[in-house]
Amino acid sequence: MVKNNVGKIVFSSTAATYGEPENIPILETDRTCPTNPYGETKLAMEKMFKWTAEAHGLRYVSLRYFNACGADESSIIGEAHNPESHLIPLILQVPNGKRETISIYGTDYDTPDGTCIRDYIHVTDLAQAHILAVQYLNNGGKSDIFNLGNGVGYSVREVIETARKVTGHPIPATETSRRAGDPARLVASSEKAKSVLGWKPVHDSLEEIIASAWNWHKNHPNGYDE
Numbered sequence: 001m002v003k004n005n006v007g008k009i010v011f012s013s014t015a016a017t018y019g020e021p022e023n024i025p026i027l028e029t030d031r032t033c034p035t036n037p038y039g040e041t042k043l044a045m046e047k048m049f050k051w052t053a054e055a056h057g058l059r060y061v062s063l064r065y066f067n068a069c070g071a072d073e074s075s076i077i078g079e080a081h082n083p084e085s086h087l088i089p090l091i092l093q094v095p096n097g098k099r100e101t102i103s104i105y106g107t108d109y110d111t112p113d114g115t116c117i118r119d120y121i122h123v124t125d126l127a128q129a130h131i132l133a134v135q136y137l138n139n140g141g142k143s144d145i146f147n148l149g150n151g152v153g154y155s156v157r158e159v160i161e162t163a164r165k166v167t168g169h170p171i172p173a174t175e176t177s178r179r180a181g182d183p184a185r186l187v188a189s190s191e192k193a194k195s196v197l198g199w200k201p202v203h204d205s206l207e208e209i210i211a212s213a214w215n216w217h218k219n220h221p222n223g224y225d226e
Helices: 037-057 087-092 122-136 154-167 189-196 204-217
Strands: 008-014 059-065 067-069 104-106 119-122 144-148 173-176
Touching: 008 037, 008 122, 037 059, 059 122, 067 087, 067 122, 067 204, 087 104, 087 154, 087 204, 104 154, 119 122, 119 204, 122 144, 122 189, 144 154, 154 204
Parallel strands: 008 059, 059 144, 067 119, 104 173
Antiparallel strands: none
């Protein structure tokens, strides 16, 4: 970027930069102490931007996504990973006939139902935040970091139950042991993005998010390999 005089960047970061949070909801000023390599590498990129800004005048916006999910309303663009690792697509593989049960990793967390709580944010809302971040930088905004979430946490059990409601499928669940590096709760404060960028999530209902994902997955049972 420095070599080619590219002076601005909007970066997809993650809530995993915080690790096990000290406060809920999480503020951008809270301690960053990742508990997995994914969060550590994203935080390393944020630090690289900071020092490149100091040395070369780079201006950046780092957008710390919470759990990105859902699909475009056109049903043309959806979420597909190989191997799949995200909760909502994995749940939807059950009614799609791709797996028999969904696994719940850990039921003894310090949460109301014992399963991890996450803040789910629709991809269309994330896309809008990127547009606003580009406009912010183009209008002379200073380098900054913003959380992107709905500010509401849902447990793994709640997500599975909502998926049952949306799909009309029983979606059997299997309880298993925790995965290393999974914090109990990750819920965002996005007040900074709202006040500075003028961002506001629109698709903030978990049922709407899962319905949009299901609309894509049931029409693309093999992802994009069709």
